[in-house]
Amino acid sequence: MTDTAVVVVGAGPAGLRAAEALTRGGVRPILIDEAERPGGQVYRQPPPGAARSPRTLYGFEAGKAVAVHAIPARLGDAIDYRPNTLVWNVFEKHLYTVGPSGHDRLDFNRLVIASGAMDRVLPFPGWTMPGVFTLGGAQIALKAQGVSIGRRVAFIGAGPLLPLVVYQYAKAGAEIAAVLDVTPFSAKLSNASGLLAQTGTLAKGLWYIARNAIAGLLICSDVRAIGVEGEDRVRSLWWRDAADTEHRVACDAVGASFGLRSETQLADLAGCAFAYDDVARQWIPQRDAASRSSMPGVYLAGDGAGIGGADVAELQGERAALAVLEDLGAPIDTARIAALDRKLARQARFRNALERAYPYPAHLLDDVADAEIICRCEGITAGTLRAAATERDAQEMNRLKAFTRIGMGRCQGRVCGPAAAEILARTLGEDIAAVGRLRGNPPVKPIPVGGLP
């Protein structure tokens, strides 16, 4: 099997466990990662010089983080590890990369995509002001750099990341102005039975929430509308609660996002079939229980093909590797596969309840002003999108892109895509799935053009 290139993209929990399991099956995988150090975003490591103890950085998850970080060094020459390397295109069986030694083209026989997730971003008044970051960004500032995004910070969220980031900031001594959950507390209670499928995870979540309450923070659930005020920098945050009462606090930075969304560009370029997922409210590349995509030879593990979190990502990474080995004709451990499938089924029940406990905050998109920026790369507004829909008959996302450049900026639609689809669907009076999705295009991130192969 030495002449069959097996490539794993992404060195988060999914990609690292995939690489590890491949070596156990006698394969020497190429593991490509954009970051300098392994761990992905969830177990992101600070740069050299900013290191702190794993317990401080990862809390309850310190043991898992340390185990995952150690994989490349422990495997040594059993893998071909290529950090600081971006995969910017997949074309047929070729990967196009750029890294420390410049551009390269790599032919693969099997490809495991573990591209992870980013914050789901929705526009609100003031969201492009300097000082407004995603919740994940606010967390990275603290974990990877030991800094707070401001002197007095407000947080807005629609998922379990919110109480965690607030807890971490409070513990680090930051001043917290307000904590706003745009989902209703009742949704958590009505999904309590499903959440009990993972009692350990549930207990940790409840612990963060309880600690935040004990700390006496200003916490509000079921927030109906939000906005950041200021001109050159953030001065205050206002919101309307479920009783339609308006509140306002002074602050100089805001961490805000609304759940997570899968990073799906590479799966798209690889030709994988997508389907609309109503709960995730996103087009997701399809995978079977063994992590096989619709494309022969392409496997999808971790949050890049549906949000499952870090524990699920580790299991899926290993599961994908076992599918690769099986498809290569290698002997496989059927008992291990059965155990993984059982664990993944249990996690899926928990995830389903968690998604319902933090429902998609569609109400935030009901009153987006025409002047609001949707594309932060190029400043394209909601009004421009609506005009293209009504006056130029843009019926789906790629037509909208052709008329307005939405999704053509540096982020390639990662940030604006979900909100633009919501606005287009509302303007047309169509279901969100009917307006389709932005097609992926290379390069998935900006690259230097010098030395292209």
Added chain:
Amino acid sequence: MIEDVSRVGLFRRLVPRSGAVIPFTIDGEPTEAREGDLLLTAILLQRPALRHFEFGETDRAGFCLMGACQDCWVSLADGRRMRACTTPVESGMAVVIDGVAHD
């Protein structure tokens, strides 16, 4: 004395850093960072934003901090453009926000 808010940093260091001091400049003014600082952190500890937005009269200070949103591209005087959230600050980097880039 009235505080010039355009020179007050956005970020606040919560965890002291003991590593080497790294000198760099912003618009020609000497300043310093610490070993382990990303370029984004180094600038935002000193300034409220990273760059001017090229499609409007506002400023930008980055957004996702994980190399996804591409909001934090910063110009250096030597002509390089760096994604500040994934680039460690290096001694002698000459960041250009208001000034004209030149050697």
